[in-house]
Amino acid sequence: MADLRGNERGQIILVAAFALAIIFVAMALVVNSAIFTENLASRGETTGSNDALSMRAMVEANVGDAVASANRNxxxxxxxxxxxxxxxxxxxxxxxGRQAARSGRVVDVAYDSSTAGERVYQSDGTxxxxxxxxxxxxxxxVARVTDGNGTRAFEIDATDIAAANNDSAFTVRVQEHGLDSGNENSWRARIWRVDSDTVHVRTLKNASGTTAIEDCEVTHDPSLSSVHVDVTAGTIEGEPCDxxxxxxxxxxxxxGAGATDNYDVSFANADxxxxxxSMVVHPGSSLSLPSLxxxxxxxxxxxxxxxxxxxVTTDMRYETDVRVAPGEPDV
Structure with missing residues (x-):
């Protein structure tokens, strides 16, 4: 066995440490290079995905307009x-498809299926x-649907709101089916006019006995002939209402927040x-329209x-089913 002196042992340890340092540096460079390459690839995929999702949103909006038009006409x-x-x-x-082809993309939209419903409306201006x-x-x-509310596109065009306070306010009431009294499992929206330029909405939500209240006010544009309240979209004259x-x-x-899976819709102070x-409701198995x-x-x-x-592009293919239910609230 070789007899190494103390200084020779120290030199061997130093050389070994230097070699290990070189190995660690090389490994770090390899790992960092892999991470950088993966980040670049991810950015490329994200960019392509964003274009696909933007086009999908446009398609969904256009199909929604087509559904609304068909239901009216x-x-x-x-x-x-x-x-x-x-x-x-x-x-x-x-x-x-023509628009996408100009930038080397292929887009196709095909009808797959639909769910029948009922549109309830008043159009005589009384x-x-x-x-x-x-x-x-x-x-x-009214039956809720999977990932949906069961009532959508509920819009009011009010040429006059006579109610001037909470007590006389026109009220939309949604309550668990079969509960004919009390406010448990209900949602109530009260609409009145504070003055000629201000519309007030107060919502009371009762879930299992606990009531929460939220108010909002929107200034009415006097140049408009009516006040447009999109109840299910949550806006008054296009302005969000908390x-x-x-x-x-x-x-x-x-x-409908607070109401259970099957609920009734009613009006109070409707005069x-x-x-x-106008509103569109899902028929479920036992929908009833008693007041026509x-x-x-x-x-x-x-x-x-x-x-x-x-x-489809040269780098990716994105294909999916898109459910379109315009005006369906997120609840």
């Missing part, structure tokens, strides 16, 4: 509605009172508001439509 039957929407989807596919009654059920036993969406504390006040309204008369009407509607969306 082609509502003789569900078959007529389906034909009209299918034709619109083909047109949307052609238009977006008060919302029905059969001379200011309090009545509009739709009973009492119809999410409050400052994060509390959910969207249409305190004048104009027109000469002013309150209904017609077949499509509650939602599903389309197949495909987006």
């Amino acid at each position: 082609n509502n003789a039957s569900t078959a007529t509605l389906t034909t009209a929407v299918n034709a619109s989807v083909r047109n949307i596919s052609r238009q977006t 008060t919302f009172a029905n059969n001379s009654s200011a309090e009545y059920p509009v739709a009973e036993d 009492a119809l969406t999410t409050g400052p504390t994060g509390e959910n006040f969207h249409f 305190e508001i004048t104009g027109n309204f 008369d000469s002013s309150l009407e209904s017609s077949p509607a499509l509650y939602d439509v599903t389309v197949r969306y495909t987006y």
Whole structure:
């Protein structure tokens, strides 16, 4: 065995340490290079995905407009509605396809399926009172759908709001089906006019006995002939209303929050508001529209439509089903 002196042992240790240092530096360079390459790849994928998602959002909006138009104008039957929407989807596919082709992309939109519903509306411009009654059920036993509310596109165009305070306010009430009294498992939106330029909404949400309250006020544009309240979208004349969406504390006040899976929709103090309204409800298995008369009407509607969306570039392919239910609240 070789006899190493103390200084020789020290030199060997120093050489070994130097060699290890070189190995560690080399490994760090390799790892950093791999991370950098992965980051670049991720950025490239994100950029392509963003383009695909942006186009998808545009397609969803266009299909939503087609569904809303069909429900208003082609509502003789569900078959007529389906034909009209299918034709619109083909047109949307052609238009977006031509637009995408200019930048080397392929986009295709194809009708897949739809869910039938009912549209309930008033269009004669009178008060919302029905059969001379200011309090009545509009739709009973409305069924929520998977990832959906069961009521959507509930819009009010009020040419006059006579109520001047909370006590006389026109009220939209949503409550668990079968609960005919009390406020448990309910959502109530009260609408009144503070003055000629200000509209007030107060929402009371009761979930299992606990009531939360949220208010909002929006200034009315006097140049407009009516006050437009999009109840399910949560806006008044296009301005967000905390009492119809999410409050400052994060509390959910969207249409129907607090009510359970099957609920009833009714009006109170309906003689305190004048104009027109429209809503689309999901039929479920036992939907009832008990208060239809000469002013309150209904017609077949499509509650939602599903389309197949495909987006292709030289680097990626994105294909998915897109469910479109315009005006459906997030609750």
